[in-house]
Amino acid sequence: xASDKSTGWTATAFYRWLLVAPLAFVGLFFLWPILNVILRxxxxxxxxxxxxxxxxxxxxxxxxxxxxxxxxxxxxxxxxLIAYPVAYVISRVRGSMMSLMMAFVVVSxxxxxxxxxxxxxxxxxxxxxxxxxxxxxxxxxxxxxFLPGTLxxxxxxxHIMLPFMLLPMLATMRTIDRTLISAAEVMxxxxxxxxxxxxxxxxxxxLGAGSALVFMMSLGFFITPALLGGPRHMMAAVLIEQQxxxxxDWGLASALSTVLLLLTTSIYLxxxxxxxxxxxxxxxxx
Amino acid sequence: xxxxxxxxLPPAFRAGWVIICCFTALILVYLVLPxxxxxxxxxxxxxxxxxxxxxxxxxxxxxxxxxxSWFQAMINSLAIGIPTALLSMVFGTMAALAxxxxxxxxxxxxxxxxxxxxxxxxxxxxxxxxxxxLQLNLLGSYAAATIGHTVIGVPLVFITVTAALARHDFTLxxxxxxxxxxxxxxFRSVTYPTIRIGIIIGGILAFATSIxxxxxxxxxxxxxxxxxxxxxxxxxxxxxxxxxxxxATLVFLFTxxxxxxxxxxxxxxxxLEGWNHD
Amino acid sequence: MTEQGAELKLSGVxxxxxxxxALRPTDLExxxxxxxxxxxxxxxxxxxxxxxxxxxxxxxxxxxxxxGVDMAALPPYKREIGMVFQNYALFPHLTVFENIAFxxxxxxxxxxxxxxxxxxxxxxxxxxxxxxxMPTQLSGGQQQRIALARAAVYGPRIxxxxxxxxxxxxxxxxxxxxxxxxxxxxxxxxxxxxxxDQDEAAAMSDRIAIMRQGGIVQVGTPRELYExxxxxxxxxxxxxxxxLEVAREIRRSGDYVEVxxxxxxxxxxxxxxxxxNGDQVLCVRPESISIEHEGAETSAAxxxxxxxxxxxxxxxxxxxxxxxxxDVEGASPVSVRLTSIRQSQMLKPGDRVALQWAxxxxxxxxxx
Numbered sequence: 001x002a003s004d005k006s007t008g009w010t011a012t013a014f015y016r017w018l019l020v021a022p023l024a025f026v027g028l029f030f031l032w033p034i035l036n037v038i039l040r041x042x043x044x045x046x047x048x049x050x051x052x053x054x055x056x057x058x059x060x061x062x063x064x065x066x067x068x069x070x071x072x073x074x075x076x077x078x079x080x081l082i083a084y085p086v087a088y089v090i091s092r093v094r095g096s097m098m099s100l101m102m103a104f105v106v107v108s109x110x111x112x113x114x115x116x117x118x119x120x121x122x123x124x125x126x127x128x129x130x131x132x133x134x135x136x137x138x139x140x141x142x143x144x145x146f147l148p149g150t151l152x153x154x155x156x157x158x159h160i161m162l163p164f165m166l167l168p169m170l171a172t173m174r175t176i177d178r179t180l181i182s183a184a185e186v187m188x189x190x191x192x193x194x195x196x197x198x199x200x201x202x203x204x205x206x207l208g209a210g211s212a213l214v215f216m217m218s219l220g221f222f223i224t225p226a227l228l229g230g231p232r233h234m235m236a237a238v239l240i241e242q243q244x245x246x247x248x249d250w251g252l253a254s255a256l257s258t259v260l261l262l263l264t265t266s267i268y269l270x271x272x273x274x275x276x277x278x279x280x281x282x283x284x285x286x
Numbered sequence: 287x288x289x290x291x292x293x294x295l296p297p298a299f300r301a302g303w304v305i306i307c308c309f310t311a312l313i314l315v316y317l318v319l320p321x322x323x324x325x326x327x328x329x330x331x332x333x334x335x336x337x338x339x340x341x342x343x344x345x346x347x348x349x350x351x352x353x354x355s356w357f358q359a360m361i362n363s364l365a366i367g368i369p370t371a372l373l374s375m376v377f378g379t380m381a382a383l384a385x386x387x388x389x390x391x392x393x394x395x396x397x398x399x400x401x402x403x404x405x406x407x408x409x410x411x412x413x414x415x416x417x418x419x420l421q422l423n424l425l426g427s428y429a430a431a432t433i434g435h436t437v438i439g440v441p442l443v444f445i446t447v448t449a450a451l452a453r454h455d456f457t458l459x460x461x462x463x464x465x466x467x468x469x470x471x472x473f474r475s476v477t478y479p480t481i482r483i484g485i486i487i488g489g490i491l492a493f494a495t496s497i498x499x500x501x502x503x504x505x506x507x508x509x510x511x512x513x514x515x516x517x518x519x520x521x522x523x524x525x526x527x528x529x530x531x532x533x534a535t536l537v538f539l540f541t542x543x544x545x546x547x548x549x550x551x552x553x554x555x556x557x558l559e560g561w562n563h564d
Numbered sequence: 565m566t567e568q569g570a571e572l573k574l575s576g577v578x579x580x581x582x583x584x585x586a587l588r589p590t591d592l593e594x595x596x597x598x599x600x601x602x603x604x605x606x607x608x609x610x611x612x613x614x615x616x617x618x619x620x621x622x623x624x625x626x627x628x629x630x631x632g633v634d635m636a637a638l639p640p641y642k643r644e645i646g647m648v649f650q651n652y653a654l655f656p657h658l659t660v661f662e663n664i665a666f667x668x669x670x671x672x673x674x675x676x677x678x679x680x681x682x683x684x685x686x687x688x689x690x691x692x693x694x695x696x697x698m699p700t701q702l703s704g705g706q707q708q709r710i711a712l713a714r715a716a717v718y719g720p721r722i723x724x725x726x727x728x729x730x731x732x733x734x735x736x737x738x739x740x741x742x743x744x745x746x747x748x749x750x751x752x753x754x755x756x757x758x759x760x761d762q763d764e765a766a767a768m769s770d771r772i773a774i775m776r777q778g779g780i781v782q783v784g785t786p787r788e789l790y791e792x793x794x795x796x797x798x799x800x801x802x803x804x805x806x807x808l809e810v811a812r813e814i815r816r817s818g819d820y821v822e823v824x825x826x827x828x829x830x831x832x833x834x835x836x837x838x839x840x841n842g843d844q845v846l847c848v849r850p851e852s853i854s855i856e857h858e859g860a861e862t863s864a865a866x867x868x869x870x871x872x873x874x875x876x877x878x879x880x881x882x883x884x885x886x887x888x889x890x891d892v893e894g895a896s897p898v899s900v901r902l903t904s905i906r907q908s909q910m911l912k913p914g915d916r917v918a919l920q921w922a923x924x925x926x927x928x929x930x931x932x
Contacts, residue, residue: 012389014469019384022440023398024375030403030437040417046426082313089310101314108317110541112498114515115534118522119320122327122531129323162317190301213405222501227522237409237501244413245504257410268405271410280400385740460620461653463640464724465667465714472641479657491644 013098016085034261041258044251051255056156061239067257068236072218075157079214080207083165084160087206090166091173109163113141117227120156121147124228135222148230156224164217165210205274219264236260321538328531346532356533359517365428366513367496370435374492378443379437379485383477385444386451387459397444404441406499411437416505426508434502439492443485450484483555490548494541569597570631570721571615577626577636579612586612588779589626594754595812599745601757601765603801605777610758611726612778617756618724619643630722646715646753650727652707654699660686660710661695666746671924685713688750689743704735709743716751725751729764737761737850741768766790771777774798790849792835799817799847806898810928821928826894830870845931850901852925855888858916870873870926872919874898879913890917 041051055061090101108116123129124146131143146152176199184194220235229235236256244253332342350356379402403411413435416425424430447477455470458480460473478485503516513539519531567597572594579587587609594600602610604816617628619640628636635643664685668678683846686692689709699707708728715723721865728744729737745768748755759765765772766786773780774789774797786802793799796807808830814822821834825846832846858873874892888900888911898919910915 012387015384015387016390017384018334018380019388019396022381022384023396024531025377026400026403026437026440029415029418030411031399033418034406034410036417037410037414048537067405070376085306086310087312088538089306101310104317106545107321107542110494110545111321112515112534112537112541114500114522115537116320118530119324119517119533120319121522123320124321159320161315162313191296217403220409222407222409229312237407238334240409240413241501244416250413250417253413257407258415260407261410264406269399271405272394346608349846352592455651456650457651457653458655460618460640462648462655462666464643464647465646466641466644466670466718467666468641471670476655479655520704558871 003186016258038261040250041254044254051251054252055255055259063235064239065235065256067233068219068260069263071157071233071235072215072221073151074154074162074216075218076211078154078158079161079165083162083169083210084203084207087166087169087173091170091176105163105166108159109167113160113223115158116160117224120152120159120224121227124149124152124155142267148228148233150229150233152228153225153233156228157218157221160221160224161214161218164213168209168213169206171201172209173203178200203211208274209271212267212274216267216271218263219267220260293539316373324531324534324538327528328535330528330531331516331529346528350531350532350536351357353529355517356514359512359514362428362511363497363514366435366507367493369428369432370439370496371489371493373432374439374443375485375489378440378488378492379441379447379481382444382447382451383473386448387456397448400444401441403437407500408438412501412505415502419506425506426511428511430506431503431511431513432548434506435492435496435499438499439495442491442495443488445487446484446491447481448484450481454480483551486551487548490544497537497541498552568721569752569848571596571629572722572754572756573627573629573632574613574617575622575627575629577613577616577628579609579621580624584710585778587623588777590780592780592783594756597752597754597770599748599755599757599770601759601764601769601772602775603759603772604763604781605760605801607777608775609778610775613775614724614726614756614758617722618645618647622873628770629668644718644720645719645722646720647724648708648711648715648726648728652699652711652731653706653787654707654711656699658699659695660691660697660699660702661735663697663699663710664717666714671718681717685717689713689747705740706731708732708740712744712747716747716753720750721753721868722750723751723755723756725755727759728757729759729761744768749788765803772802774801776801793847793927793929796845796847796932799927799929804850804899804901806848806850808848808895810846810931813844820923824930825873827892828894830857830926831923832870832928833924834928840921843931844928845925847929848898848921848925850887850899850902851922853898853900854920855890855900855902855911855917857910858918868923869920870923872898874917874919876911876913876915876917879911884913888917890919 006263042049044051055065090098090105093101121128125131126143126147127146128146130146131140134140135143139252180198181194182204184198185191189197220237221235222241225235226231226238226241229238237260240256240260243256328346329342329344331343331345380394384390385396385400408415408510411434415430415437419425419433424433451553458476459472462476463469467475497513498515500515500519503513504519507516514533518530518533521527555564572592574590574591576591577587578585578589590613591598592613600615603915606612610615612621613834616623616636619635619638619642623636623692623913626636627634630643630645654660655666658666661682664682665678668681674683682695683692685813686695686786689712691706691709691713694702694706694710699710702710708731709727725744729740732740741764757765757769771783771785772789773783781801782798784788784792789802793802793805796805799805799807808827812824813822814829816822816834819833819835820831822829822831825847830846838904872892872895874890876888877891877897878889879886884903886902888902890898890900892898900919
């Protein structure tokens with residue numbers, strides 16, 4: 001009669017079963033397709049690393065990868081520089097002023113990316129808002145051709161990525177205990193020193209998480225570079241879409257995707273590490 | 287700006303504070319500027335995009351209504367977005383419960399895998415799903431896009447529900463069980479009411495993401511199932527008419543309504559139960 | 565509602581997580597209506613044991629019998645056991661009334677019955693007017709009383725309590741100890757109570773089990789545990805103890821044993837435990853020792869008493885008693901507790917003093 005094995009019910013075992021369905025779904029429709037992409041990069045059109053030789057053999061594809069990383073880097077740095085003071089201000093104000101400021105961030109985050117990119121096209125085009133303003137203000141004589149161009153891509157991408165930098169930063173800054181700053185000031189630090197020695201180091205996890213997030217998302221960004229960048233500022237996702245959807249070169253598209261996947265995954269791992277050390281969950285993005 | 291202790295600070299610091307406040311105001315305007323450029327444009331009386339418009343008309347909205355493909359695209363977006371939200375809510379909630387309550391040693395790894403689709407470039411998922419959907423003979427169907435969007439919608443629900451679960455101790459559920467509630471009843475009477483807000487907000491996020499998603503739609507939808515973003519995209523590559531501005535304005539209003547709903551749900555839950563969802 | 569408590573019997577209950585033994589094979593028997601406490605430091609297995617009885621973590625092996633019926637494999641919702649949690653675990657989305665009514669609704673009782681039972685229970689915990697409030701609107705002590713009411717409302721014959729007073733402040737804790745005792749008398753259930761607070765356990769329990777490293781060290785009434793600790797750990801865990809090293813046993817006569825300690829020869833009771841094998845230690849409770857100025861000893865030397873001399877290094881007044889720390893050559897500082905103010909007025913740090921205590925108050929017990 002003695003129950004020899006732990007045959008009984010456990011509170012946790014019940015919950016474990018719940019994982020089966022979502023994991024099957026994610027496995028079948030996420031992990032499996034991605035595995036196939038990697039596989040295909042070595043087998044299409046023939047077995048071998050020919051696709052990778054094309055990617056890394058110099059020429060246009062390597063340049064696209066370089067532009068992708070460079071753009072992601074520039075966008076990340078710009079976002080960090082812009083978002084830090086903004087997050088600092090938002091984290092210090094209270095009540096309805098804070099709600100108002102957050103409303104701007106959230107409305108921006110929620111607006112369709114396609115629509116926002118469209119709006120930037122309107123702004124940057126030859127007869128667009130910016131050129132009309134520049135001509136009217138006598139800064140330039142003739143409208144400048146911003147499209148397609150690097151400036152437009154950067155402005156558009158920073159605009160879309162900024163909330164993803166702001167939110168993790170804010171989450172971290174809000175948890176910083178203000179009495180620590182007061183303590184530093186009591187001990188003789190002036191506000192600048194207190195900021196530099198206490199607040200800034202404590203806010204670094206937010207900066208780290210936001211930067212990883214923005215860099216990661218920028219690497220795979222499609223809409224803005226496709227609309228505003230043109231062939232001279234082509235990024236990886238645009239090239240992959242073109243190769244697969246229009247030129248039907250799936251082998252090359254798969255190889256490019258695998259490289260992009262590797263890049264993004266490594267940043268993702270850094271991001272997870274940062275989030276873990278910051279003790280928080282995932283950034284509550286869009 | 288109502289920061290609490292700026293008055294007694296040295297002048298240099300106060301000046302710095304004023305400067306970054308102005309900078310902040312500027313950036314906040316930059317964040318919503320494009321949205322508000324599109325709005326007047328949609329009422330322009332010209333056929334090309336000049337700003338500000340020289341005269342006003344509703345002709346672009348009339349053109350929009352007259353063209354059935356826009357209406358069809360909207361229906362398609364809803365036909366994909368709503369099932370996506372529901373499926374994401376089911377899978378996301380299940381995964382969040384399992385990870386939060388299952389006591390897995392590898393909980394971190396599982397979370398990372400569940401959230402990964404949100405982080406990795408959609409283009410990779412798109413070219414991965416395309417041949418699979420082709421094999422399953424689903425390409426161009428509502429199901430294909432719904433599945434693709436659910437993959438990126440699950441993480442959103444997972445995150446919001448995980449956050450909601452973290453606010454409540456596992457002992458609530460254990461208590462219900464000692465009082466005689468079976469697992470399903472425990473979920474219905476105790477777990478669900480405490481995480482409901484998280485599930486709903488996650489679902490709305492998944493819906494909004496699906497409504498806005500372009501890359502998967504480009505690969506997985508067909509002529510009959512193409513979504514609104516895809517139609518806008520195709521139109522945009524051809525010519526920049528104010529019709530798109532009219533669509534954009536409507537979509538923008540729609541997301542604003544969603545946003546207000548979310549804000550109302552959040553403030554209501556905060557007020558009624560004293561919980562804070564942010 | 566004063567149903568008779570059930571008999572709870574654990575035999576060979578063991579819990580392993582892989583190679584880690586969270587609970588060594590344990591036997592335990594609780595009598596009907598008994599108030600039984602598990603005490604021990606964190607990680608001692610008391611929560612594991614409680615979780616096994618509640619049904620959260622079934623034991624790897626062993627039987628858990630309630631009135632002779634094995635429940636080891638049953639899920640918690642089939643066990644009909646009431647449980648009170650440290651954080652109260654009141655459902656935040658339900659009113660106080662609905663919280664207490666929850667188990668009754670699960671049992672599909674008629675509305676009128678639910679109403680009368682909940683009302684009666686609210687009276688029992690002396691909070692008749694809070695039924696319509698939300699749990700978060702109550703104080704910690706009130707929430708814990710509602711948690712008690714909810715755990716007992718459906719008449720479970722066994723009540724488990726997992727550090728129910730752990731989240732309350734000291735004064736409220738003492739008040740609630742009384743309330744829980746009174747509640748126990750009213751409902752009559754068998755109570756298994758987990759705490760790390762020895763005073764709380766001693767004040768409330770009929771019997772106590774001291775646990776350590778996944779096993780039970782000793783079971784007994786509070787007084788038994790205090791007066792006859794089985795080993796050094798038990799002696800130190802319940803109450804304070806002065807410990808003297810045993811260098812060598814000189815001789816035994818009956819219950820008594822004479823031993824050589826670094827501070828001199830001492831006479832003690834050995835109670836026949838652990839004869840000779842392994843290291844032994846002497847245990848003397850601080851309040852068994854009398855303290856006087858050296859040279860002013862009133863009682864004559866006798867074999868009934870042990871004596872040591874030393875110097876006071878610290879004197880502290882704590883509500884109701886004086887505590888001295890006395891440096892004795894060859895021993896770790898000896899702590900002495902006095903409740904007599906008269907005697908204490910004469911002593912101050914630096915004084916040389918003589919310590920004296922009865923051989924009967926000196927226990928020789930196994931060292932660890």
